[in-house]
Amino acid sequence: MGSLKAYVLLITSIGKETDVLNELKKLEGVKDGTAVYGEYDVVVEIEGKDLDDINRTISQIRRNPNIIRTVTLISM
Secondary structure, three states: OOOEEEEEEEEEOOOOHHHHHHHHOOOOOEEEEEEOOOOOOEEEEEEEOOHHHHHHHHHHHHOOOOEEEEEEEEOO
């Protein structure tokens, strides 16, 4: 079985985009990420073997106090 991929769109505290991105890139399951302009501040790509793996990574992401809101998109 292949891996499951998801994208997490993040709204961060003002001026904390780079700090959040650097911290998230250290997490297991986070494959890539970038700061963006627009409604969201950061987009990260996560990967896991199943939905439980994805959920674990998202839980770790949401623990960051500089993240205000997340939206998760699971790839088909």
